[in-house]
Every structure is written in C-alpha cells, then in structure tokens.
Amino acid sequence: MTHLQHLRPFLRQTPFHDHIAPLVHSGAWIRWLGYMTPDRFESVQSEYFAIRNGASLYDISPLVKYRITGRDAARFMDHLLTRDMGKVAPGRVCYTAWCDDDGKVIEEGTVFRLGENDFVLNAALHQLHWLLDTAYGFEVQIEEISDALCGLSLQGPTSREILATLGVVGIDRLPHFSLIETTLDGRWLRIDRAGFTGDLGYELWVKPTDAGWLWDGLMRAGEQRMIAPIGSAALNLARIEAGFIQIDNDYIGALHTIRPSQRQSPFELGIGWAVSLGKPAHFVGRRALKREKESASSRHILVGIDIEGRKPAQGQFLYADEAGSQEIGHTASGIWSPTLKKNIAFARVPPAYASLGTELWIEIWYPKEHKIEKIMTRCRVVKRMFLDWPRRTA
Amino acid sequence: MSAANRYDAAIVGGGHNGLTAAAYLAQAGLRVVVLEAGRQAGGAAATHEFAPGYRVSSVAHLLYALHPRIVRDLDLVRFGLSFCARDLPTRLWPDAGPTIDVHRDRIEDPAGRLSPADRERWAPTLARLTRLASALGRYLTATPPRPEFSANDRQTKIALAMFALALRRLGRKDMLELTRIIGMNANDLANDFFDSAPLKGLIALDSTLGVALGPRSPNTVIGLLFRLAALDSHGQGGLHLPAGGMGRVTAALEACARAADAEIRLAAPVARILVRDDRASGVVLESGEEIATRIVVSSADPQRTLLGLLGPEHLDTVFVRRIRGLRMNGAAAKVHLALDGLPEAWRDLPGRMVVAPDSDYVERAYDSVKYGAVSERPALEIVIPSLSDPSLAPPGGHVASIVAQYAPYKLRGSTPDEARARLRANVLAVLAERAPDLTARLRAVEVLTPHDLESRYLMTGGQWHHGEITLDHLFMLRPVGGYQQYRMPVSGLWLCGAGAHPGGHVSGLPGANAAREILKRRREWEAAT
Numbered sequence: 001m002t003h004l005q006h007l008r009p010f011l012r013q014t015p016f017h018d019h020i021a022p023l024v025h026s027g028a029w030i031r032w033l034g035y036m037t038p039d040r041f042e043s044v045q046s047e048y049f050a051i052r053n054g055a056s057l058y059d060i061s062p063l064v065k066y067r068i069t070g071r072d073a074a075r076f077m078d079h080l081l082t083r084d085m086g087k088v089a090p091g092r093v094c095y096t097a098w099c100d101d102d103g104k105v106i107e108e109g110t111v112f113r114l115g116e117n118d119f120v121l122n123a124a125l126h127q128l129h130w131l132l133d134t135a136y137g138f139e140v141q142i143e144e145i146s147d148a149l150c151g152l153s154l155q156g157p158t159s160r161e162i163l164a165t166l167g168v169v170g171i172d173r174l175p176h177f178s179l180i181e182t183t184l185d186g187r188w189l190r191i192d193r194a195g196f197t198g199d200l201g202y203e204l205w206v207k208p209t210d211a212g213w214l215w216d217g218l219m220r221a222g223e224q225r226m227i228a229p230i231g232s233a234a235l236n237l238a239r240i241e242a243g244f245i246q247i248d249n250d251y252i253g254a255l256h257t258i259r260p261s262q263r264q265s266p267f268e269l270g271i272g273w274a275v276s277l278g279k280p281a282h283f284v285g286r287r288a289l290k291r292e293k294e295s296a297s298s299r300h301i302l303v304g305i306d307i308e309g310r311k312p313a314q315g316q317f318l319y320a321d322e323a324g325s326q327e328i329g330h331t332a333s334g335i336w337s338p339t340l341k342k343n344i345a346f347a348r349v350p351p352a353y354a355s356l357g358t359e360l361w362i363e364i365w366y367p368k369e370h371k372i373e374k375i376m377t378r379c380r381v382v383k384r385m386f387l388d389w390p391r392r393t394a
Numbered sequence: 395m396s397a398a399n400r401y402d403a404a405i406v407g408g409g410h411n412g413l414t415a416a417a418y419l420a421q422a423g424l425r426v427v428v429l430e431a432g433r434q435a436g437g438a439a440a441t442h443e444f445a446p447g448y449r450v451s452s453v454a455h456l457l458y459a460l461h462p463r464i465v466r467d468l469d470l471v472r473f474g475l476s477f478c479a480r481d482l483p484t485r486l487w488p489d490a491g492p493t494i495d496v497h498r499d500r501i502e503d504p505a506g507r508l509s510p511a512d513r514e515r516w517a518p519t520l521a522r523l524t525r526l527a528s529a530l531g532r533y534l535t536a537t538p539p540r541p542e543f544s545a546n547d548r549q550t551k552i553a554l555a556m557f558a559l560a561l562r563r564l565g566r567k568d569m570l571e572l573t574r575i576i577g578m579n580a581n582d583l584a585n586d587f588f589d590s591a592p593l594k595g596l597i598a599l600d601s602t603l604g605v606a607l608g609p610r611s612p613n614t615v616i617g618l619l620f621r622l623a624a625l626d627s628h629g630q631g632g633l634h635l636p637a638g639g640m641g642r643v644t645a646a647l648e649a650c651a652r653a654a655d656a657e658i659r660l661a662a663p664v665a666r667i668l669v670r671d672d673r674a675s676g677v678v679l680e681s682g683e684e685i686a687t688r689i690v691v692s693s694a695d696p697q698r699t700l701l702g703l704l705g706p707e708h709l710d711t712v713f714v715r716r717i718r719g720l721r722m723n724g725a726a727a728k729v730h731l732a733l734d735g736l737p738e739a740w741r742d743l744p745g746r747m748v749v750a751p752d753s754d755y756v757e758r759a760y761d762s763v764k765y766g767a768v769s770e771r772p773a774l775e776i777v778i779p780s781l782s783d784p785s786l787a788p789p790g791g792h793v794a795s796i797v798a799q800y801a802p803y804k805l806r807g808s809t810p811d812e813a814r815a816r817l818r819a820n821v822l823a824v825l826a827e828r829a830p831d832l833t834a835r836l837r838a839v840e841v842l843t844p845h846d847l848e849s850r851y852l853m854t855g856g857q858w859h860h861g862e863i864t865l866d867h868l869f870m871l872r873p874v875g876g877y878q879q880y881r882m883p884v885s886g887l888w889l890c891g892a893g894a895h896p897g898g899h900v901s902g903l904p905g906a907n908a909a910r911e912i913l914k915r916r917r918e919w920e921a922a923t
Contacts, residue, residue, distance in 0.1 A: 136706050
C-alpha cells in the first residue's frame with residue numbers, strides 16, 4: 001500500500017522523547033528536522049518565565065552536527081566561515097555565519113573548537129553537500145555526528161547552580177563561549193556555555209544512551225531551582241528579546257531561496273560584526289562582502305524596533321511617514337516582550353533608516369474577533385539585542 | 395608600483411595563445427615574461443621529431459582557425475608564417491574500394507559511390523552551413539558580454555550589437571535554420587542533409603574532433619559550426635598545412651613576441667601562482683625561483699590554472715565546483731607514422747584523408763568512451779604533411795599524422811600503457827585493411843594518448859580544446875558563467891588560453907581577446923599594484 005505510506009508515522013523521536021512525551025500536556029508537537037518536538041508543554045507563559053526567572057530545559061538534539069577533523073581542519077574552517085578562527089582557541093565556542101560565493105548567508109550558528117584541528121559545527125539545516133564542496137583541496141574529514149550526540153539546553157539564572165548541584169566541577173569558572181568535557185557518574189559529558197536566550201545558560205551534550213540519566217539528573221538537581229522543560233514557542237520569545245535571528249523566520253538560507261534577490265548578506269542581517277574581512281585567509285564570499293562594504297551597497301539592515309502599543313507586529317509594513325506614503329520595509333519576527341513589557345520586532349529597513357533612534361511608522365493589521373483591523377503606529381529603531389543580562393557573560 | 399617587479403605580466407605557458415597574448419601585451423609596452431615548461435616554445439602547437447629524421451606537428455596538424463586579424467596585427471608572415479599547402483580537399487576512405495575527394499565547391503566521385511543528389515547538394519549545403527557559422531564567427535574576436543547589458547563596457551556593447559545585426563542579416567530563413575540546428579547532434583544533421591554514408595561519416599567526424607562526444611550526442615553541430623566559421627572569413631579560409639609543421643606557426647608568434655621585447659623563458663615550469671593581499675602577484679617556478687609581477691596571465695587550462703597553480707583555498711565554493719565540473723575527458727589521440735615510402739593508397743593524396751565510413755561507424759567508435767576503453771575500430775583523420783613539405787622526413791620517407799578517435803582519458807580496467815598499445819594495434823589494423831602495403835613501410839610509430847598529451851603538454855585530461863566545445867561551455871559560459879571576460883576572481887589573474895572564449899583550435903583568439911581586456915583595464919590594475 002505504497003500510496004498510504006505517508007499515513008504511517010515517520011517522525012523520529014529524540015533520545016529524550018520518553019521523558020518529554022508524558023509532559024506534553026498540550027499535545028502541541030511540531031516537526032523539527034524530521035524529529036517530533038514540543039511547541040509547548042502546557043503554558044508558553046510559564047515556560048518563558050522559567051527561562052527568565054529559573055531554569056529551562058530544551059531538547060536540542062535535532063540540530064545537525066558535523067565534526068570536522070584532519071590536517072587542514074583549522075584552515076578549512078577559516079575558509080568556510082566568516083569569523084577569524086585564528087582568534088578562537090581550542091576549548092572555545094563562537095557564533096559565525098557561512099556564505100555562498102556572493103556573500104549571502106547560507107546559515108549562521110555555533111562552532112565548537114575542540115582542538116587545534118578538531119571542530120564541531122552545529123547547523124539548523126543539512127549542509128553536508130556544501131561542506132564537502134567547500135572542502136575540495138583541503139585535507140579534512142567531515143562527518144555528520146548528529147545521531148552520536150544528543151543535547152539539552154539549560155538556560156536561565158539558576159542554571160549554573162543546577163549544574164553545580166549535579167556535580168559538575170568547575171562550572172562556576174567556565175567563561176561565556178567556552179566548553180569543557182567532563183565525566184560524571186562515569187558518563188561522558190560536554191558542556192558549553194552558550195545558548196539562544198540571551199541569558200546565563202549552558203548546552204549539555206551526552207551520548208544518546210545517557211539521555212535519560214542527564215534528563216533525570218537535571219530535573220532532580222533543578223527541582224528546588226524552578227526548572228521547567230520548555231518548548232519552541234517559549235524559546236522563540238526569549239531569542240527575539242535577545243536579538244537572535246532564526247533561519248526561515250528572519251531570513252531564508254542562500255541555498256534555499258527561490259529568488260536570488262531574497263538572499264541576505266551578513267551585513268544586511270545585522271551580523272556584520274561576525275564577518276572578519278581582515279583575517280589572513282580567504283573565505284567563501286569574502287570578495288563579494290568586501291565589495292558590499294566598500295561600496296556601501298547593503299540593500300537593508302535587519303534592526304530592532306520598539307513599537308508603541310501592544311499589537312504584535314510580525315510581517316507588517318514599515319513607512320517613513322504617518323501618512324504611509326513611503327513604504328520602506330517590513331518586519332520579520334515580532335512579539336510582545338513579557339519581560340520588557342514592550343512591543344518589539346526585527347525590521348528590515350534601508351541603511352538610511354537603520355541608525356538608532358530613527359523614528360518610523362508601522363501599519364499593523366490584527367484580527368479582532370473575525371474582524372481585521374489596522375493601526376498606524378509609531379516605532380523607533382533600537383538595539384536589536386533588546387534584552388541583555390549582565391549574567392549572560394558574567 | 396613596486397620597483398622590485400621586473401615584469402608587468404607573467405604569462406603561464408608558451409603555447410600559441412600564451413605567445414599571442416605576450417606579443418600583444420609586449421607591443422603595448424608591457425614588460426612581459428613568458429614561462430614555458432617545455433624545452434621549446436609552442437606548447438602543444440609544436441613540431442617534434444618522433445623518429446630520427448621524422449618530424450611532425452605534435453597535436454593540431456592543420457591550420458585553419460588562426461584568425462586573419464592576428465596574422466595581420468602581429469605581422470606573422472614577416473615572422474616566418476608560411477604554408478606549404480592550402481585549402482586541402484578531403485579524401486573519404488570508407489574502405490579498400492575507390493575513394494571520394496570532397497572539395498568545398500565540388501565532389502569528385504568517379505566510382506559513383508555517393509548518390510547523385512548528394513554530389514549536387516554538397517556545395518550549396520556546405521555554403522549555407524558556413525554562412526550560418528560565419529554569423530556566429532563574428533563573435534570570436536569579441537569579449538563575451540555580461541548578461542546585464544548595462545554592466546558591459548562600450549566596446550562589448552558594440553560587439554554585441556554587431557553580433558545581433560549579423561544574425562539579423564542572415565534573414566529569417568537562415569536565422570530559423572540556425573536556431574533549429576545549433577543544439578542538434580551531428581548524426582541528425584547528416585541524415586537531414588545527405589543520404590550517402592561516407593558523407594555522413596565525414597560530418598560525424600568533423601563535428602566530434604577533439605571532444606568526448608559521439609555524432610549522436612547533442613551539442614555536436616555547434617562543434618561543426620565552430621570549425622566552419624574558420625573556413626570562411628573568421629579563420630584561414632581553408633585547411634592549410636603550415637610549412638615546417640605547427641611549430642612554425644608558434645615560432646612566428648615567438649619571434650614576434652621577442653621582437654616586441656617579451657622575454658621567453660623555456661624549461662621554466664610554473665609551480666604556483668603567488669597571491670599577496672588577494673592579488674595574483676607573481677609565480678613560483680618549479681625550481682623555486684620567485685618571479686614577482688603585477689599581473690599573471692595563464693594560458694594553461696582553467697582546471698590547471700585555478701585548482702592547481704592557484705589553489706581552491708583562494709576561491710569560492712560554487713566557482714570551484716563549476717571549474718571542477720568542466721569536462722576534461724580528452725578522447726582523441728595522435729598517431730604518428732614514420733614511413734620509408736608511401737603505400738599505394740596514399741601516393742596521390744591531395745590533402746587530408748578521413749576514415750569514417752558512416753555516422754554509425756563513428757558512433758560505435760564513441761561507444762567505447764562510455765566504457766572507458768579505446769575504440770576497436772577508430773575513426774581517423776590522416777594528413778601526410780611530408781607530401782608538401784619534404785623537409786619533415788628523410789629523403790624518400792614520409793610522415794603520417796593521424797588523429798584517432800576515440801581514446802578516452804578516463805579508462806576503466808586498463809592502464810594508459812595498455813590503452814596506448816591497444817590503440818596502436820587498432821589504428822594499424824584499420825589502416826592495413828585499406829592499405830595492406832603500409833605495414834612493410836613502417837619505420838616507427840608514435841602514439842600520444844590523452845594521458846601522454848596531459849603529461850607532455852600539461853593539459854588536464856589531455857583535452858586539447860582545454861574544455862569541450864559545447865553550448866554549455868561556450869561564449870558567456872566559457873570557462874564558466876560570470877567569468878567570461880578573462881578576469882578570474884582573484885584580482886590580477888587572467889586566463890588567456892583555450893579554456894577561455896572563444897575556445898580551442900589554433901586560433902590565437904583567446905590570447906588576443908585576453909590581451910585586449912588586460913590593456914583595457916590597464917589603468918585599474920596599474921593603480922592597484
């Protein structure tokens with residue numbers, strides 16, 4: 001019955017599934033890279049506040065993970081990525097983008113430098129073909145290790161204490177964007193201090209067979225410290241507050257756009273700081289990015305805006321004037337920020353409108369009991385990292 | 395400009411395109427050094443001695459594509475270019491029976507082996523094809539445009555407009571005919587125009603010379619048109635034999651370049667192109683010597699230049715993928731025979747001779763390419779240059795220069811040495827069937843398979859057009875889209891070999907076109923270095 005093939009369950013379950021599934025009271029499962037993961041367990045609000053006021057546990061196992069080793073691994077990573085790998089020491093983590101020939105972002109994510117020539121690259125989409133193509137001429141081995149590792153993101157102000165309680169020695173000395181490997185209860189554990197929430201937080205990686213041990217251990221250690229498992233919806237609120245862009249929400253990867261013009265450069269995505277045009281090595285897209293920078297030809301910049309009122313403004317048009325006579329762009333992600341009590345969004349605007357404090361107008365269409373209404377309201381360009389706790393890096 | 399640079403331009407490779415570029419650049423006042431790996435200039439366009447007293451054109455043996463503008467600009471006749479035979483007819487040699495002599499304007503077929511209709515329509519058909527090819531030929535001397543019209547300079551815009559006009563002037567019927575046939579395969583074209591097998595065989599072979607395609611492969615008519623353009627005003631107007639072999643042509647280019655004060659260094663193989671601050675800033679020879687220059691102009695094929703001498707670490711991913719994707723599976727071999735006298739069949743040979751009894755014969759020969767083996771019964775293009783230039787052989791002796799198809803570079807289940815021996819036997823067998831007295835006359839045989847061409851002349855895959863002559867790699871797409879204007883992604887690095895527009899054959903045009911673009915942007919690169 002091949003025509004019924006699609007009716008059979010085919011989504012994969014992460015190694016944490018047995019621990020997560022009984023808690024998904026909402027039944028709100030979503031599909032993430034072929035895995036079933038919860039959008040929310042029960043209440044987005046309470047999960048969100050666990051991130052900000054306690055600790056949150058988020059299953060990041062579906063992320064695609066590549067291990068890059070070999071004699072030329074460091075040279076290759078410098079060739080692939082926009083950041084200068086010479087400045088990322090072994091044991092460090094960094095956020096970076098990688099681009100196509102035209103300097104348009106294929107993806108951005110975190111890279112872990114385990115050793116001189118030993119890296120793990122986390123990707124939100126499958127990128128093996130691009131990595132292998134780019135590796136031509138370099139002596140590297142690129143292996144997808146997605147199934148060999150599973151991970152939990154432990155984020156929130158109490159996360160450090162939870163890890164200390166769990167028995168991780170030296171966790172209080174682990175600097176931001178660093179990683180350690182350790183053994184606990186005889187089990188291998190990699191911890192990096194990074195995350196997607198703009199808060200103090202860690203990511204923990206174990207072998208899939210140790211998933212249950214990690215989950216139970218963290219839940220136990222976090223019981224007195226407001227730990228709560230969270231789904232993607234709560235994380236989405238936190239990452240927008242922290243100004244983190246997300247592929248497919250805020251931009252489409254350069255290899256996936258239908259229209260070439262929809263590809264975005266790192267400068268246009270507001271992550272130009274992650275482009276090291278001056279690093280010694282050539283990297284893919286560098287010449288195009290250099291031209292873009294030198295000729296100031298970025299078409300727009302993804303900035304943060306603070307909007308008056310409280311109508312969430314995802315995917316709305318922006319204008320230069322209240323009359324709406326000059327359309328200048330539109331918003332990508334947009335939410336009501338529960339912590340800031342502000343209406344915030346990412347906005348794609350021409351560089352001339354991108355400096356802090358610029359006043360813009362936004363037309364927000366919103367539903368009101370089967371009626372669509374619209375308002376024209378004022379907004380202001382602000383730092384896209386709307387919320388930045390000192391404890392994130394302290 | 396840094397005072398340390400003794401040269402403005404280093405030219406990688408001293409073949410006909412490298413020398414042409416060198417001559418033009420040196421005449422414009424640039425300080426040029428040509429770095430040739432071989433012990434004589436000329437690269438693959440050379441004459442070499444393959445047996446004591448026997449000399450032959452190493453790869454290409456007929457001159458037709460050398461553009462008249464280059465001959466004029468560089469005054470090549472003064473520098474020694476001369477022909478010992480012009481406008482050679484083609485003798486079809488389908489079997490041991492009577493042969494057929496094909497001239498451009500008539501067919502001599504005393505035995506009546508072709509249909510009367512074919513004999514009649516040959517000349518007008520060839521004339522029409524040549525007219526269509528000529529319209530395309532207008533673009534050979536121009537730089538391919540960028541797709542956004544406004545992104546082109548004035549000269550390129552004018553060339554494009556002239557090209558459009560030339561196509562327009564073909565008239566509606568011919569323009570339609572050109573669009574009908576341009577993507578076609580040679581077999582369909584031959585069947586469409588002719589009904590006699592030997593004539594179809596000729597079309598099949600002429601369309602596929604030097605490419606790893608059979609007459610039924612799409613994209614083969616473009617190869618034929620490309621050749622035909624040279625048989626009109628966009629080349630020498632016929633198949634000529636240069637006196638002294640192809641080496642004489644490059645010797646003229648070399649003399650011209652030297653006369654303009656270009657320095658030509660022989661036995662100086664380039665190991666690496668130097669990159670400093672993202673600019674090609676010179677070359678390193680295999681001897682370790684570094685030569686700093688302001689620009690580097692490479693006549694080596696695109697794969698060798700970009701992936702080998704430059705290195706993928708200086709390039710972007712998609713570009714590298716495209717360059718890697720160039721089809722470099724050389725499939726034609728050269729076979730050279732040293733003879734102490736001519737066999738009966740070659741006694742009164744007026745020109746070149748073709749063994750391609752019909753299109754299917756060529757197609758079957760091509761089948762073996764797919765399976766990584768040499769053809770059991772190869773198709774042959776034979777020239778006896780010593781008939782018109784006795785200096786090429788000892789008194790009474792003769793040399794036969796043969797292009798044999800197919801002998802693929804990509805072999806399956808045999809070594810290059812086995813393939814060479816096999817091809818030798820197969821070629822001699824095909825010849826012996828037609829000229830049984832040949833074997834007794836043989837003094838020496840040299841076989842150059844694509845592997846030999848690669849190691850001798852440093853052309854990747856032994857592909858002597860530096861990439862196939864097909865629509866997907868011509869014009870704006872040669873070597874790859876976006877880089878058709880001779881400038882490579884690394885500033886200061888230029889391509890001037892057959893891998894660049896307009897492509898293969900001994901035309902000199904890639905070299906001349908590249909030189910024009912380099913000079914056009916002279917102020918730009920002079921300011922940057």
